[in-house]
Each structure stands twice: as C-alpha cells, then as structure tokens.
Amino acid sequence: MSSPVDLSTPxxxxxxxxxxxxxxxxxxxxxxxxxxxxxxxxxxxxMDALVGDGASAGxxxxxxxxxxxxxxxxxSDSPDVVAVATGxxxxxxxxxxxxxxxxxxxxxxxxxxxxxxQASAHALTWLDAPVSGGEAGAIAGTLTIMVGGDAPAFARAxxxxxxxxxxxxxxxxxxxxxxTKLCNQxxxxxxxxxxxxxxxxxxxxxxxxxxxxxxxxxxxxNSWALEKLGRKMIDRDFxxxxxxxLQQKDLRLVSEAARDVRTPVLGTALVxxxxxxxxxxxxxxxxxQALITVLEQLxxx
Amino acid sequence: MSSPVDLSTPxxxxxxxxxxxxxxxxxxxxxxxxxxxxxxxxxxxxMDALVGDGASAGxxxxxxxxxxxxxxxxxSDSPDVVAVATGxxxxxxxxxxxxxxxxxxxxxxxxxxxxxxQASAHALTWLDAPVSGGEAGAIAGTLTIMVGGDAPAFARAxxxxxxxxxxxxxxxxxxxxxxTKLCNQxxxxxxxxxxxxxxxxxxxxxxxxxxxxxxxxxxxxNSWALEKLGRKMIDRDFxxxxxxxLQQKDLRLVSEAARDVRTPVLGTALVxxxxxxxxxxxxxxxxxQALITVLEQLxxx
Numbered sequence: 001m002s003s004p005v006d007l008s009t010p011x012x013x014x015x016x017x018x019x020x021x022x023x024x025x026x027x028x029x030x031x032x033x034x035x036x037x038x039x040x041x042x043x044x045x046x047m048d049a050l051v052g053d054g055a056s057a058g059x060x061x062x063x064x065x066x067x068x069x070x071x072x073x074x075x076s077d078s079p080d081v082v083a084v085a086t087g088x089x090x091x092x093x094x095x096x097x098x099x100x101x102x103x104x105x106x107x108x109x110x111x112x113x114x115x116x117x118q119a120s121a122h123a124l125t126w127l128d129a130p131v132s133g134g135e136a137g138a139i140a141g142t143l144t145i146m147v148g149g150d151a152p153a154f155a156r157a158x159x160x161x162x163x164x165x166x167x168x169x170x171x172x173x174x175x176x177x178x179x180t181k182l183c184n185q186x187x188x189x190x191x192x193x194x195x196x197x198x199x200x201x202x203x204x205x206x207x208x209x210x211x212x213x214x215x216x217x218x219x220x221x222n223s224w225a226l227e228k229l230g231r232k233m234i235d236r237d238f239x240x241x242x243x244x245x246l247q248q249k250d251l252r253l254v255s256e257a258a259r260d261v262r263t264p265v266l267g268t269a270l271v272x273x274x275x276x277x278x279x280x281x282x283x284x285x286x287x288x289q290a291l292i293t294v295l296e297q298l299x300x301x
Numbered sequence: 302m303s304s305p306v307d308l309s310t311p312x313x314x315x316x317x318x319x320x321x322x323x324x325x326x327x328x329x330x331x332x333x334x335x336x337x338x339x340x341x342x343x344x345x346x347x348m349d350a351l352v353g354d355g356a357s358a359g360x361x362x363x364x365x366x367x368x369x370x371x372x373x374x375x376x377s378d379s380p381d382v383v384a385v386a387t388g389x390x391x392x393x394x395x396x397x398x399x400x401x402x403x404x405x406x407x408x409x410x411x412x413x414x415x416x417x418x419q420a421s422a423h424a425l426t427w428l429d430a431p432v433s434g435g436e437a438g439a440i441a442g443t444l445t446i447m448v449g450g451d452a453p454a455f456a457r458a459x460x461x462x463x464x465x466x467x468x469x470x471x472x473x474x475x476x477x478x479x480x481t482k483l484c485n486q487x488x489x490x491x492x493x494x495x496x497x498x499x500x501x502x503x504x505x506x507x508x509x510x511x512x513x514x515x516x517x518x519x520x521x522x523n524s525w526a527l528e529k530l531g532r533k534m535i536d537r538d539f540x541x542x543x544x545x546x547l548q549q550k551d552l553r554l555v556s557e558a559a560r561d562v563r564t565p566v567l568g569t570a571l572v573x574x575x576x577x578x579x580x581x582x583x584x585x586x587x588x589x590q591a592l593i594t595v596l597e598q599l600x601x602x
Contacts, residue, residue, distance in 0.1 A: 109506075132520040144520035167519035171512050179506045180513055186499040187522035193568045194491030194524075198484040201555075204564040205410075205480045211472050212481055218468035219433040219445035221488035223524030254502075262601030263505040266571060267494045274567075300563030 004123075005069045005098035011160055012036060015068030017061045017084050017091065018075040018105070019046045022131070025138040026074070026104075026164045027055055032141075033163035040064045061087070062094030070100045070160055077249055078107040085115055097123035100153050102161070104145070106130045106250055109175035109182070109257055116149065116174040125153040128174060129161065130181035132188075134241050142166040146184070148177030182257050185250040189271040191225035196292040198226075199233050204299050209234050229289040238290045245284035248275050305424075306370045306399035312461055313337060316369030318362045318385050318392065319376040319406070320347045323432070326439040327375065327405075327465045328356055333442075334464035341365045362388070363395025371401045371461055378550055379408040386416055398424035401454050403462070405446070407431045407551055410476040410483070410558055417450065417475040426454040429475060430462065431482035433489075435542050443467040447485070449478035483558050486551040490572040492526035497593040499527075500534050505600050510535050530590040539591045546585035549576050 012035060016027050019041040027037050031054050040058040041047050051057050058064035061084045065071045071091050073084055081103055085091045091101055101124055103112070109128075116126035127149035137143040143165035147154055154170045161168045171180045198221070202212045213234055217227055232238070251272040258265045277294045278284065313336060317328050320342040328338050332355050341359040342348050352358050359365035362385045366372045372392050374385055382404055386392045392402055402425055404413070410429075417427035428450035438444040444466035448455055455471045462469045472481045499522070503513045514535055518528055533539070552573040559566045578595045579585065 132522065134521065137520070144516055146516050167516060169512055169516040171516065172507075172509055176508055179508055180503070180516055183499040183503045183506075183508070183513055184517050184520070184522040186502060187495045187517060187524070187527060190495030190498060190568070191492055191522070191524050194488045194495070197491060197566055197568050198487040201487060201559060201562070201564060201566060202481070202484045204562045205483075205558065206473075206562075207477055207480055207484070208473055211470055212484055215445055215447050215468060215470040215472065215481055216485055216488060219438070219485070220435065220525045220529075221433065221485040221492070223488070223492050223526070224521045225524070226488060228521075257506065258502060261502070261505045261507075263502060263596075264599050265498055265502060266575075266596075266599075267491075267498050267568065270567060270571060295564075295567075298565050298567075 002066065002096045005096050007098055007156070011069045011156065013038070013068045014160055015039070015058070015064035015071035017064055017071060017073045019050055020074070021135050022138045023074045024050055025135065028053060029141040030160065030163050031055065035160065035163065038064050038067045060089040060094070061091050062089045065091040065095035065099060068099065070102060070157060071095065072102045072104055074104040076105065078111040081105050081107050081115065082111065086118060092118065092122045092124065095122065095124050100125045100127060100157050102127045102129050102157055104129050104131055106181050106253065107178060108253055109178040110260065112148070112178050113175045125150050126174065127153055127157060128177035130177055131165065132181065132184050136241070138164070145169070146171050146177045146180040148172060149174050179257065182254045185254055186265065186268050188225065189247065189251060190267040191223040192229060192288055192291055193267070193271050193274070194223065195226040195230040195233065196295050199230055200292050200295040200299065232287065232289045233292045238286045240285060240287040242288050243284065244275055244278050244286055244288055244290060247288045248272065248279060248284070251275070303367065303397045306397050308399055308457070312370045312457065314339070314369045315461055316340070316359070316365035316372035318365055318372060318374045320351055321375070322436050323439045324375045325351055326436070327373070329354060330442040331461065331464050332356065336461065336464065339365050339368045361390040361395070362392050363390045366392040366395035366400060367397065369400065371403060371458060372396065373403045373405055375405040377406065379412040382406050382408050382416065383412065387419065393419065393423045393425065396423065396425050401426045401428060401458050403428045403430050403458055405430050405432055407482050407554065408479060409554055410479040411561065413449070413479050414476045426451050427475065428454055428458060429478035431478055432466065433482065433485050437542065439465070446470070447472050447478045447481040449473060450475050480558065483555045486555055487566065487569050489526065490548065490552060491568040492524040493530060493589055493592055494568070494572050494575070495524065496527040496531040496534065497596050500531055501593050501596040501600065533588065533590045534593045539587045541586060541588040543589050544585065545576055545579050545587055545589055545591060548589045549573065549580060549585070552576070
C-alpha cells in the first residue's frame with residue numbers, strides 16, 4: 001500500500017477527473033491559485049489545451065488519484081461518477097489513504113451516500129460539492145459550491161474550493177451538497193417557467209417586450225432567470241449555456257429525491273413535462289431558455 | 302363648465318382618491334416633492350393622519366378632481382375604480398377639461414380601455430399606472446410604475462410619478478400599463494412557487510434551510526421572491542406585506558386577460574389553485590409567503 005497523504009500540510013497537489021466545459025476552466029483557476037493540477041479525461045484530446053497551460057496528464061483516474069492529495073471528479077451523471085470512482089482504473093483503486101475525493105458533478109444524493117461509504121472503507125473521505133453558475137461562473141471563479149460531508153475534510157478542502165467559487169457553503173453530512181443543488185435546480189426550473197410565461201404572455205398581449213423587461217427587472221418580479229434567460233428569450237438566442245437535456249437530467253434527480261422524501265414537487269414536475277416537449281421536438285441541445293417556444297406554440301395562432 | 306387646466310405650466314395640484322396602505326405613503330412622497338395634495342377616501346377616518354401631515358381633505362372624488370390638475374386613483378379592484386371615476390360624485394363629474402387621471406390600482410386592462418374612452422369623452426386623459434413594490438416601495442418612493450396611455454400626458458405626469466417611483470416606464474397605449482402589471486404578477490406568482498417548493502423540499506430532505514438560503518441566494522437560483530419571501534418562510538413570518546386574497550384578485554385578472562388573448566398560463570394557474578387552497582383554509586389575510594404551508598401539508602407526515 002502506498003504511503004498515506006500527509007495531513008499536517010495544506011493541500012498543494014490537486015487531481016481532476018473530467019475536463020469538460022466546467023472542468024477545464026476550474027483547473028485553470030486552480031493553477032492560477034498556485035495548485036499543481038494533474039488531470040485525466042475519457043476523451044484524451046480534450047486535455048491537450050489544459051496540458052499546454054501547465055497541467056500534467058494522468059494515465060487514468062487511478063493514476064490521477066495516486067498523484068494527488070485531493071481529487072475532483074466532474075462528469076455528467078451518477079453512473080459516470082460511479083465508474084470513475086469505483087472502476088478498476090478508478091479513483092478508489094489509486095488513491096492513497098487520507099485523500100479527499102470531491103465530486104463536483106450533479107448526481108443522486110442516494111448514490112452519493114453510497115460512494116461516501118465506499119470511500120470511507122478505502123480510508124478516503126468523500127465530499128459532494130456540486131456547483132451552480134455554469135460555464136461563465138467556472139471561468140470567472142465565481143461558482144456557488146454546495147458541500148456535503150465530513151467537516152474537517154471540508155475545512156481542509158476549502159482553499160481548493162475557494163479557488164473556483166465565490167460562495168462555498170458546508171451544507172451538512174454526505175448527500176447534503178447534492179440535495180441543496182436539487183433545491184437550486186427546483187428554483188432554476190420554476191423561475192425559468194416564470195420568465196417564459198410572463199414574456200410569452202407579454203408578446204401575445206401586444207406589449208413591447210423590451211420595455212416589459214426593463215420594468216420587470218426593476219422590482220418584485222425579478223430573478224436571475226428573468227435577467228439572464230429572459231434577455232436571451234427576447235433576443236431569440238437559444239444557444240446553450242445550460243442545455244435542455246442536462247436540465248432534464250437534474251429534474252429527474254429532483255423527481256427521484258422528492259419521491260424518496262415523500263413530497264410532491266408540482267411546479268418542478270410541470271417544467272419537466274414542458275422541457276420534455278422540447279426534447280420531443282429534438283431541441284434537447286438548445287439552452288433552457290428555449291422553454292418559451294413551447295409556451296408560444298400553446299397560444300392561439 | 303369650469304375653466305380648463307392650464308397645460309402651459311407644470312403640475313402642482315395633485316388629487317388622490319384612495320388613502321390606503323399604498324395611497325397614504327404615496328401622498329407623503331408627493332408632498333415631500335413639493336406638490337399640493339388634496340385627498341378623499343371612502344372611509345373618512347383614514348384621512349386624518351394625512352391631513353395632519355399637510356394634505357387637504359376633499360368632500361368627494363368629484364371635489365378632489367375639481368381642485369386638481371392630475372388625479373390619482375388607487376383603490377382595490379375594477380368595480381371600485383369604475384365607481385370613483387364614473388359615479389355621480391366621481392372624478393369625471395368634477396374634473397376640469399385637460400385634467401390627467403392616473404389610475405394606479407391594479408385592474409382589468411379591458412375595463413381600463415373603456416374608462417380611457419369615457420375620460421376622453423369628458424376632455425380628460427386617462428393613464429393606467431399600476432405599481433409594483435408594495436407598501437415598503439410606496440414608503441421609500443421606490444415603486445416600479447408601469448404606464449399606459451397618451452405619450453404627451455405621460456410626459457406631463459412624469460414628475461408626479463417620479464416622486465413615488467424609482468423606475469417609471471411608459472409601456473404603450475391605454476391598457477398596456479395594466480397588461481405589464483399582469484406580466485409582473487405572473488412572475489411574482491411563479492417565483493413565489495419556486496421559493497416555496499425549494500424550501501419545503503429542503504426541510505423535508507432534512508437540510509439546514511438557513512444554509513440553503515445562503516447558498517441559493519448567491520447564484521442562478523436567486524429571485525426577489527427567494528430573497529424577501531423565502532426569508533419570511535424560514536422565519537415562519539406569515540404577516541401580510543401582500544395578502545393572499547389580493548394576489549388571488551390579480552391572478553384572476555391574469556386569467557381573464559390570458560383568455561382574452563387566447564394563451565394558456567399553466568404556471569400561474571397552478572399557483573392560483575394553491576392560493577385558493579389557502580383561502581379555503583381561511584388564510585386569505587396572510588401574506589403570500591404562506592404558500593409554503595400548503596406544500597408542506599402535501600408532503601408525508
């Protein structure tokens with residue numbers, strides 16, 4: 001067995017598994033803050049630019065873990081995290097005792113609790129730390145990071161997390177980061193519906209939507225969704241910042257978790273069905289602001 | 302017939318019909334800005350404090366109108382506005398030619414267009430100018446004011462409106478102020494649902510809602526509703542800033558206007574039904590943030 005991580009010194013070696021739209025800018029912010037980064041991605045080509053910027057390339061998730069004091073995983077969905085964590089070439093197989101694994105993907109709270117237990121059996125500590133703020137927040141280093149897991153591990157990980165986010169909150173035990181992210185997605189979904197319904201009604205009523213936007217963003221009607229996504233709806237800019245299909249994945253997680261805790265989520269369910277309509281129209285790759293087009297189709301011609 | 306209003310000088314005499322939770326602080330801001338205010342209210346006792354602060358008391362809506370260059374009406378619902386405008390002792394009966402009538406109540410856009418036509422037949426100009434921002438905004442003079450009607454009348458009224466609001470927007474012709482307010486209420490309603498659903502889910506999931514609030518107000522989940530009403534939900538403060546029964550009145554107006562323009566409003570309809578549940582529980586006098594209690598009742602015991 002390899003030697004344990006020295007817990008008496010601050011973390012300097014950070015591993016990264018998943019170099020996508022989010023992972024790549026997060027790695028750059030880590031390097032800017034002085035951390036050494038070793039990275040691995042299933043699709044090797046995605047890593048080239050990051051290596052050019054100073055990151056080392058690992059040969060596998062296990063190799064990345066072996067060379068790190070803290071390993072970040074940021075991939076798409078629960079099965080992807082399970083694969084990179086528990087696979088034969090995965091993080092658990094390579095990590096030294098005392099390593100902190102920080103999963104920044106948005107996945108199931110139930111799967112998270114299971115992975116945390118497995119990590120513990122390997123003498124590792126699992127933190128669930130999903131993010132909000134999208135690619136723009138990842139680039140700017142202003143992500144909201146919601147962390148579940150062991151408090152001392154959170155304290156040790158905090159300088160690493162603060163290099164990527166502007167509000168880093170310890171939410172409670174394992175799974176509470178993911179549960180908080182689901183609360184975040186409930187709001188993101190329902191506020192998106194609000195912006196879509198108000199602006200489609202405004203158009204239908206013959207209003208000047210530009211002036212409506214100006215008046216409504218000033219007061220009690222305002223939301224991040226209205227400001228950012230409402231702007232794009234008016235501009236008919238449906239390019240993805242957050243894709244319909246990814247929002248659907250998150251709402252499926254909300255739906256499952258809500259069933260587990262036995263509470264209906266009426267508004268979220270409505271938005272899920274409307275986004276499914278977009279997917280059925282082969283628009284799953286558009287940004288979520290395309291929801292307004294579904295509402296427009298519902299109104300009179 | 303009394304002499305017409307002199308349109309070559311700026312407005313100095315402002316009438317106010319309706320001295321309620323909104324009207325009283327708005328009158329005080331008008332006086333602070335240097336306008337003379339003459340007021341009338343159906344319940345006379347409500348006017349005493351305002352008269353103590355320097356306003357004149359009118360004997361009727363007609364009397365107020367006769368003594369003003371611009372008359373503000375701010376009462377509860379469409380029939381109330383019709384009564385104070387068209388009654389035998391109403392604004393139309395007393396107003397001199399050239400008077401601007403500014404209705405700052407939230408009422409039906411269709412009724413508004415009808416009143417504007419009647420005003421025109423009396424050589425008066427009708428502006429619909431509903432507000433957002435509640436009692437706090439009325440006191441602070443930071444209301445959002447959404448104005449429909451004749452552009453020259455809007456320009457003449459603007460200094461008066463600016464004494465009460467921080468964002469005053471001319472939305473278009475008659476009725477467009479009210480239609481914009483309905484867009485505002487769509488967002489207010491749906492964003493309220495978002496905050497309620499996310500925070501009730503958070504409690505049910507065993508999260509620390511205080512930390513959830515802190516994390517979620519930082520990013521893409523944020524809204525005025527989450528910040529202001531979510532705060533009150535966590536504090537179990539259901540005292541009214543905006544009453545359930547008034548929100549219901551506004552959502553009825555949305556529902557009617559949406560039917561007129563032939564567009565479904567799925568999210569608003571859902572919130573309307575949930576608020577009706579509160580009313581059925583005799584909670585119509587609570588603040589709208591009490592919506593969370595309905596969602597809590599839906600979950601498992």
